[in-house]
Amino acid sequence: MTAAVSAPNGVASCVIPPAGLDVLIRALRARGYRVVGPTVRNRAIVYEELTAAAQLPVGWTDVQDGATYRLERRDDDARFGYAVGPHSWKQFLLPPRLRLLRVRRTPGGGADAGQDGGDGARGGGTEDDGGYAGKNGGYDGSSGGTATAGPGPGRLDFEEEPPPTTRLALIGVRSCELHAIAIQDRILVAGRYPDRDYTARREGLFIVALNCHEPGGTCFCVSMDTGPAVRQGSGYDLVLSEILTGEHRFLVEAGTGRGAEVLAELTGPPAANTGVTTGSTGADDRTAAGGANSRSGDEPAPARPATSADWEAAQTGVERAVSRMGRTLDADNLRDLLAANLEHPRWDDVASRCLTCGNCTMVCPTCFCLTVEDVGDLAGGEAERWRSWESCFSLDHSYLHGGPVRGSSRSRYRQWLTHKFATWHDQFGTSGCVGCGRCITWCPVAIDVTEELTAIRANSVPGEPVS
Amino acid sequence: MSTGTRPSAEAALPATAPLSSSPAAPAAPVVAEMTPRPFRVVDRVRETPDTWTLRLVPDDGGPTIDAVPGQFTMVYAFGVGEVPVSVSAVPSDGVPLTHTVRAVGAVTEAICAAKPGDVLGVRGPFGRGWPLDQAVGRDVLVIAGGLGLAPLWPVVHALARRDSAGRAAAVLVGGRTPADLPYRDELARLAAQTGLQVLVTVDRADPGWDGRVGVVTALLPDARFDPARTVAFLCGPEVMMRVTAAALTDAGVPAHRVHLSMERNMHCGIGHCGRCQLGPMLLCLHGPVCDYGRLSPLLTIREL
Numbered sequence: 001m002t003a004a005v006s007a008p009n010g011v012a013s014c015v016i017p018p019a020g021l022d023v024l025i026r027a028l029r030a031r032g033y034r035v036v037g038p039t040v041r042n043r044a045i046v047y048e049e050l051t052a053a054a055q056l057p058v059g060w061t062d063v064q065d066g067a068t069y070r071l072e073r074r075d076d077d078a079r080f081g082y083a084v085g086p087h088s089w090k091q092f093l094l095p096p097r098l099r100l101l102r103v104r105r106t107p108g109g110g111a112d113a114g115q116d117g118g119d120g121a122r123g124g125g126t127e128d129d130g131g132y133a134g135k136n137g138g139y140d141g142s143s144g145g146t147a148t149a150g151p152g153p154g155r156l157d158f159e160e161e162p163p164p165t166t167r168l169a170l171i172g173v174r175s176c177e178l179h180a181i182a183i184q185d186r187i188l189v190a191g192r193y194p195d196r197d198y199t200a201r202r203e204g205l206f207i208v209a210l211n212c213h214e215p216g217g218t219c220f221c222v223s224m225d226t227g228p229a230v231r232q233g234s235g236y237d238l239v240l241s242e243i244l245t246g247e248h249r250f251l252v253e254a255g256t257g258r259g260a261e262v263l264a265e266l267t268g269p270p271a272a273n274t275g276v277t278t279g280s281t282g283a284d285d286r287t288a289a290g291g292a293n294s295r296s297g298d299e300p301a302p303a304r305p306a307t308s309a310d311w312e313a314a315q316t317g318v319e320r321a322v323s324r325m326g327r328t329l330d331a332d333n334l335r336d337l338l339a340a341n342l343e344h345p346r347w348d349d350v351a352s353r354c355l356t357c358g359n360c361t362m363v364c365p366t367c368f369c370l371t372v373e374d375v376g377d378l379a380g381g382e383a384e385r386w387r388s389w390e391s392c393f394s395l396d397h398s399y400l401h402g403g404p405v406r407g408s409s410r411s412r413y414r415q416w417l418t419h420k421f422a423t424w425h426d427q428f429g430t431s432g433c434v435g436c437g438r439c440i441t442w443c444p445v446a447i448d449v450t451e452e453l454t455a456i457r458a459n460s461v462p463g464e465p466v467s
Numbered sequence: 468m469s470t471g472t473r474p475s476a477e478a479a480l481p482a483t484a485p486l487s488s489s490p491a492a493p494a495a496p497v498v499a500e501m502t503p504r505p506f507r508v509v510d511r512v513r514e515t516p517d518t519w520t521l522r523l524v525p526d527d528g529g530p531t532i533d534a535v536p537g538q539f540t541m542v543y544a545f546g547v548g549e550v551p552v553s554v555s556a557v558p559s560d561g562v563p564l565t566h567t568v569r570a571v572g573a574v575t576e577a578i579c580a581a582k583p584g585d586v587l588g589v590r591g592p593f594g595r596g597w598p599l600d601q602a603v604g605r606d607v608l609v610i611a612g613g614l615g616l617a618p619l620w621p622v623v624h625a626l627a628r629r630d631s632a633g634r635a636a637a638v639l640v641g642g643r644t645p646a647d648l649p650y651r652d653e654l655a656r657l658a659a660q661t662g663l664q665v666l667v668t669v670d671r672a673d674p675g676w677d678g679r680v681g682v683v684t685a686l687l688p689d690a691r692f693d694p695a696r697t698v699a700f701l702c703g704p705e706v707m708m709r710v711t712a713a714a715l716t717d718a719g720v721p722a723h724r725v726h727l728s729m730e731r732n733m734h735c736g737i738g739h740c741g742r743c744q745l746g747p748m749l750l751c752l753h754g755p756v757c758d759y760g761r762l763s764p765l766l767t768i769r770e771l
Contacts (some may be wrong), residue, residue: 100501105545108584155526156505156545156586192752193737196499339747342768369741372501372734376546383546385501390740397742399732401571411770419744426747427738 012254014267014303015310018079020250021053027265028169033206036092037171043071045085050171057082064216064437066446080172080242083216084436088365089177090184092168093201099161101385108154163196167204174212175227176434178234180365186428187368209236213317217326218437220450224331226434228321238263241314251306251314267303327437329450330457337457338422342414346455351410353445358391360439361416366432369397392416417452500737503543503588504529508581509563514649517570518614519579520555522563526586531558536621537596537728537756541736542566543588544577551733553618560621567617567649593736594755597622597700601724606692607636610711612683612703616640616649618728619702627661637664637690641683645669645676664691683707684714694719702728709766712759722760729754746771
């Protein structure tokens with residue numbers, strides 16, 4: 001770790017050239033991580049697996065406003081010169097669709113052979129059970145009655161999906177997104193019932209965070225106190241600052257011990273010389289080129305210690321970002337404001353525009369609502385349980401024998417907004433919003449949560465909150 | 468919520484329970500909360516034309532599910548789906564886990580179709596039950612609408628067992644028709660043989676009905692209770708509970724001693740699916756039993 005210097009706050013750090021990102025990706029892959037980061041696909045910046053830094057959105061930025069997202073060329077080669085796209089990291093921790101169980105049914109024989117022998121009857125009513133008995137008989141018959149025709153009960157065996165074993169490394173996680181992960185952690189890790197799959201994915205995670213220098217047109221993290229600077233100790237392993245003034249470079253700081261280990265690989269001698277065998281072509285290339293002291297033109301320039309000029313440039317980047325937020329919101333005590341205004345006329349106004357498409361909930365990095373579906377095969381011997389993302393904008397979400405509790409778009413929009421900004425506090429001790437602006441950008445009719453909340457506050461009903 | 472300590476399998480199971488594995492393995496299999504355990508139907512009784520009571524014992528050699536009155540489990544019908552169902556008798560009463568289910572959809576139809584010997588999946592218990600400690604030294608009102616009597620059924624039995632020197636206890640039940648009243652014979656027996664005051668009314672009488680006709684709140688004037696010293700447990704359609712709870716508080720029962728068992732869509736029971744929200748509450752965690760002091764402002768808002 002000789003090239004790392006002490007930062008002003010005492011953490012291990014270094015400065016690498018853009019090509020050093022390849023070293024970072026290789027180092028993470030060599031440690032067994034599947035590396036995921038931003039890349040351009042279908043004219044949007046999305047999060048996908050990366051094997052090389054060239055897949056980053058080099059020289060691209062995004063122009064965002066309500067219902068507007070457009071990629072444009074930058075006049076530099078910034079790797080992280082955009083804000084956030086339609087993807088959030090939640091797809092990697094809380095997969096959009098996940099099998100939870102396989103269930104195998106071994107039919108018995110005789111116990112339910114189409115008769116109601118076990119039934120008693122009381123309280124009136126007629127004994128008319130033929131349809132159900134027939135259904136059970138059908139299952140039994142289709143499952144191969146010859147092999148299991150003997151007397152004896154059937155059985156159900158539940159086989160849980162094994163927890164994932166692949167560990168992920170996320171590259172380019174902004175402060176708003178770190179906050180979003182921390183919010184989902186409260187629900188799915190720190191809650192009364194930790195989710196086993198999420199927890200396994202989360203525990204294996206390596207996070208390369210990014211100080212945000214490029215807020216988008218719908219961003220308001222400053223209002224939500226979630227960015228743009230990554231807070232020290234907020235759960236990242238490494239944090240990058242992309243400096244575009246002067247020499248294009250990245251200031252890299254370690255946030256954890258394992259982050260410091262990876263950082264040492266960025267700064268130390270070539271892997272081949274330290275006995276670290278990566279097996280990657282990158283390490284072989286570097287060895288072939290003669291090591292750190294005789295790099296060819298294609299090789300990453302060596303990392304160097306950070307100087308005060310580097311720290312100042314990184315600081316300037318986040319300060320400029322603070323002043324360039326596309327949106328602002330008065331977030332003061334939104335919990336009580338919304339609780340006292342559940343019948344505000346603005347709900348009717350926004351309902352006249354909302355399509356209840358659920359886009360806002362799909363792009364939201366904290367929305368966690370789920371649906372659980374049980375499916376069976378046609379033969380009746382195997383079934384599965386799947387879990388999928390759901391939205392409070394669907395009618396099924398609140399369906400209760402005969403119809404939805406929240407049938408109107410007014411009530412469904414109110415549920416989304418009040419949950420996100422108010423009752424989330426009651427349930428999880430934090431706001432559910434991190435100010436990333438995705439719900440504004442990806443709303444097809446440009447409904448803007450900052451505008452709706454401002455309208456409610458401007459003409460709010462005074463009074464006690466209902467909870 | 469209080470679930471108490473988990474009794475051993477031997478203590479919780481009736482002697483007739485068909486244990487499928489050796490009694491030397493009493494520990495519950497370690498499974499994720501979303502994974503049901505197999506439970507075998509040992510008894511099935513038809514309560515009304517569309518409602519059945521199922522008694523269930525573990526089919527995996529583990530202990531039964533140790534629910535307290537008012538809690539619910541998620542009951543799974545193979546390949547069809549899963550629904551939340553309150554317990555209508557609890558293992559601590561010396562009987563198997565018991566659920567009374569009305570066949571109103573695909574899943575509940577499949578559950579109601581399960582015969583003795585069939586295996587269902589069950590996981591739980593979930594949620595907060597009735598705060599029965601509040602009944603000590605107080606008059607108790609149990610007020611049910613239709614199948615809402617099922618989650619209250621363990622409470623009714625606890626009251627029926629109570630020392631007759633205790634304070635008054637009344638069970639008020641409203642049904643759509645006489646045929647829709649669950650546990651009718653058992654209710655009549657409890658009324659005749661215990662100190663329970665049992666009042667029953669129906670919306671629509673049939674030719675054999677000589678009882679009362681009207682809404683359940685119309686029974687309140689005949690119920691024996693001192694409002695200031697009363698705790699009330701309500702379960703039924705939401706509108707019935709809202710009207711009844713308002714009538715009770717109007718009569719002087721403190722709102723925080725009027726308890727309602729609320730119902731919302733649930734897919735998980737563990738606070739992850741987000742479907743059972745009612746204002747600030749996730750009813751699977753903070754309910755299903757909530758007091759009217761907390762609920763009353765929420766119940767007046769349409770489509771909350």
